[in-house]
Amino acid sequence: MAYVAIADRDHELEHHDPTTFITKYIWSQDHKVIAIQYSITALFVGFVALVLSGMMRLQLGFPDSFSFITPVSYYQFITMHGMIMVIFLLTALFLGGFGNYLIPLMIGSRDMVFPYMNMVSFWVYLVSVIVLLSSFFVPGGPTGAGWTLYPPQAILPGTPGTDWGIILMLVSLALFIVAFTMGGLNYVTTILQARTRGMTMMRLPLSLWGIFMATILGLLAFPALFVSAVMMTLDKAIGTSFFMPAVISMGEQLDHAGGSPILFQHLFWFFGHPEVYIVALPGFGLVSDLLSTHARKSIFGYRMMVWAILAIGGLSFVVWAHHMYVSGMNPYFGFFFATTTLIIAVPTAIKVYNWVLTLWQGDIHLTVPMLFAIGFIFTFTHGGLTGIFLGNVVVDLPLSDTYFVVAHFHMVMGVSPIMVVFGAIYHWYPKITGRMFNETLGKWHFWLTFFGTYAIYLPMHYLGFLGVPRRYFSMGDTEFMPESAFVLNQSITISALFVGVVQLLFLYNIIVSLKKGKEAGPNPWKATTLEWQTPDTPPKHGNWGHELPVVYRWAYDYSVPGYHDDFIPQNVPPNPDIPAHDDGTHHS
Amino acid sequence: MTFALVFLAIIMATVIGWLLRQSLNTQPWDAKDPLENQPGRGVINADPAKVGLIAFIAVVTSLFALFLSAYLMRMQLGDWRPLxxxxxxxxxxxxxxxxxxxxxxxxxxxxxxxxxxxxxxxxxxxxxxxxxxxxxxxxxxxxxxxxxxxxxxxxxxxxxxxxxxxxxxxxxxxxxxxxxxxxxxxxxxxxxxxxxxxxxxxxxxxxxxxxxxxxxxxxxx
Known part of the structure; x- marks a missing residue:
């Protein structure tokens, strides 16, 4: 079947043409509505996780000052914070939110190829979030096993939430994976099969390359989490011994015997490391488009950027055990995983150089999205470099259980993706809502968040070098920790609370601008990609009116010499008045 | 994990190989009339539902490969008694x-x-x-x-x-x-x-x- 026929299947769209309030906004099969549903749910649950981190910081900065933070609740906060941020916020927002909104619009399609499955994907995701949050209200509360849920402690008495919390966590993860798989199959198939005429793979904006590769990684890696969740549920619920060794718990010999906790770690990190890239690759893609658009310059080395995404995707499956150096392993394995970890830094570094070279001599507009995009380059480079430290076995061993690791993964996987999330929301907000946000508030939001997060995480590296252990509820009186470490902890806590409160600026801005923002017009950033060329803003159901757009060029025709505008949308036909690009001066 | 790795390596090599083929010999910065391009370059000549099913089969393969990897690893421990x-x-x-x-x-x-x-x-x-x-x-x-x-x-x-x-x-x-x-x-x-x-x-x-x-x-x- 020819591809044009698929992209032009107008009649199929009529099947889910919304006619009532419920089909338009609740049981909607429109990818844009589903994207917004995904995003709002993810942001809501992300705010819950942000509050949890604030509570943890209160305890760490001012130990034993707050009666509502006990050792038990501290571990519950830490676990839920980690799991929510990584899975239920970032994965869901990048792929369920941005993926859903941008894929059909950027490829010139009317919707996803399986709209019904897309709708079900969101509702299953919502159920998984409800199941997860319900664990706050069950006897024993949520699990406090840490987001990695290592057995045997995750399911043994003594760890918080071993009554119901851990079961709800595992069920919630399994549901999330089902939801993600339904969404992911949609994203992959839509990008492959529903592109409009002229939209070759190599004319896709990098946002979609990132989302595409991340989805493939998710589809192949999430099963590892599913496998470990199922096996751990069985260990907990009916007493099998997949992961559980012989254990004496509370003076009693348990029925488990012979299981391997290391097996769990392998399965978990076989998912866990690709997960880093499931979050990072969409961020890489989105930030590439933000930088190019707001620097009015074509992305530097488009093909190299695509190849780097492919290389990172492939390599991300062979580095997982660098999370397990402290679990002990054959030194040759350690050598292997350290080497692969360092190799993956090469395509990643290529991307960073290309972003910087895209900015080089660009006509940089310091808009709010651009500020966040540049902020991302800083925080990502920072977090990436400390990753190279930790990828080496001999450096990792002493640092692994300290705040150095907390600082590293928050810079690389917390702050950087969130920079992209904010940048991307500000960037596409005018298209999604038809209104502009308040630029001044946006800039305040950026600068306070950017410096605030540095005030949190930069000192944590020093705490790590001092040997301050992570995961501890309270440090107590320890000789190796100087007084300054405690003062630093207070300063970090104040910064963290400050940054948390600053996010209200963002919430206020996007809510108030819905009504009070000035009309954005169809293409306020003068961007080239197809979503900015829709006949309506916000795009209506079916996106394109009667005719699908036809694509003639790539997504990065900015500042083409001789053309009257400094951008040429992808659907503008070649024009003899525009000089060809083969002069080697501009686009080579 | 070797078992799962082999399966995933095959799947990833197929995917990445196919994607690389899309990128070779292309000059994405050249604007062209789409009719001059190979029509639908990068589109698989099949109904979307079939492509979706193949992707789903890849996911299920990954799931079973991982279960089998776990099986083979767990089997090596001392308490395994075949049934x-x-x-x-x-x-x-x-x-x-x-x-x-x-x-x-x-x-x-x-x-x-x-x-x-x-x-x-x-x-x-x-x-x-x-x-x-x-x-x-x-x-x-x-x-x-x-x-x-x-x-x-x-x-x-x-x-x-x-x-x-x-x-x-x-x-x-x-x-x-x-x-x-x-x-x-x-x-x-x-x-x-x-x-x-x-x-x-x-x-x-x-x-x-x-x-x-x-x-x-x-x-x-």
């Missing part, structure tokens, strides 16, 4: 092969527009699959009666787990089969169910392969 697989499994396997054959015949009938063969084939395929699932349950009962409880040994636990997982995937297929059969029996013509029949056939063949692989592994360990 004696019931002979009934041979019969079940034969029935599942029959189901697959029935679907293959149905697929041919759908493309040649032979409504009677189509209906009979579809029903036979469904009945055989149901028999297979009942047979698996009977095998569970036999094992249970012989004292092979799930908590007794990891080998038992894996047996129940893997067969249950395979059975659940077949049940998912049966849902699509049920919808297709209902449509056909309530008057839909062969042409309108052709795609569903084709997808079912591919899925059943795939699950037969998975079962043969699982069965071989269970027998040999």
């Amino acid at each position: 004696a697989e019931p002979d009934l499994l041979w019969l079940n396997t034969a029935i599942l092969v029959l189901a697959s054959v029935a679907f293959q015949v149905t697929r041919g009938a759908a493309s040649r527009d032979q409504p009677l063969t189509l209906k009979v084939g579809l029903v036979v395929g469904g009945v055989c699959t149901t028999l297979f699932l009942l047979g698996q349950l009977a095998a569970w009962q036999q094992l249970h009666a012989s004292g092979y409880f799930m908590t007794g040994n990891p080998a038992n636990a894996f047996f129940y787990l893997l067969t249950a997982l395979h059975g659940l995937h077949l049940l998912g297929g049966m849902w699509v089969w049920g919808r297709t059969t209902m449509r056909l029996l309530t008057g839909a013509d062969a042409q309108s169910v052709r795609l569903s029949v084709e997808l079912c056939t591919v899925y059943w063949h795939y699950l037969l392969l998975v079962w043969i692989g699982l069965f071989a592994l269970l027998l040999s360990t």
